[in-house]
Amino acid sequence: MSGNAEQQTFVFADLAGFTALTEAHGDEQAADLVDEFSHSVRTLLGEHGGEQVKSIGDALLVRCDSADGAVGLGLCIVHDVADRHGFPSVRVGMHSGPAVERRGDWFGATVNTAARVAGLAGGGEVLLTEATQALAGDDRRISFQPHGRHELRNVAQPVRLYAALRSGTEMDSGRPIDPVCRMALDPGKAAGVLTHAGVEYHFCSLACVKSFASAPQSYAGEPDGSR
Secondary structure, eight states: OEEEEEEEEEEEEEETTHHHHHHHHOHHHHHHHHHHHHHHHHHHHGGGTEEEEEEETTEEEEEESSHHHHHHHHHHIIIIISSSTTEEOEEEEEEEEEEEEETTEEESHHHHHHHHHHHHOOTTOEEEEHHHHHHSOOOTTEEEEEEEEEOOTTOSSOEEEEEEEETTOOSSOOOOBOTTTOEEOOGGGOSEEEEETTEEEEESSHHHHHHHHHOGGGTTTOOTTOO
16 A cells, blocks of 8 residues: 555654663663563554554654654653653654655654654753644643754754643653663662762662762763664
8 A cells, every 4th residue: 555645644653862872780670671561652653643664773764644642642751751750761853744654664754753853862861843834733731932043964954843742741850861871760769879079969770870980970960862
């Protein structure tokens, strides 16, 4: 079956810091987290008019029937799926436009742009293009914060982006991030806390404490969205 729909919204979501997590905890635990992430996202698709197109490592590509459904899905992913103790932060990007379907997969500039937008997002951030924002409509529960114009690889003109926020929330959940494996933590459940150069760091495990203590310069100051 093939198809060409004038307005599709594509959502890319992946685990921020996945490479660091794999190096810190091993392939098996990393794979388990990807499975948990994928399952959790799939349970949300029906209520947001979405379908999973494919998974690529720790990333998921989802097609949504509407832009507002896609934005709602993205916010649920970063707030309800990822914002819990011991889970990596998730970054989400999306774009709307025409695309072509071939044997269950989707192709075209719209899909490629959505992937580029996701690559610009930080952990816990939902970024969308001006095209998606214009289609998303007005929902009092959601606000859009300008994110500036960005050059995207293989896109001729700079693209204006917005960050979607649940009304009354901040872009950052406020949870500390383990600097070794990049997991978000509940401070009350952290396995250890160390202070380096006047900054307090929280850790998910004693193994991460040991890694940091042996080479703090390798981890201190690393951005939250690092992979």
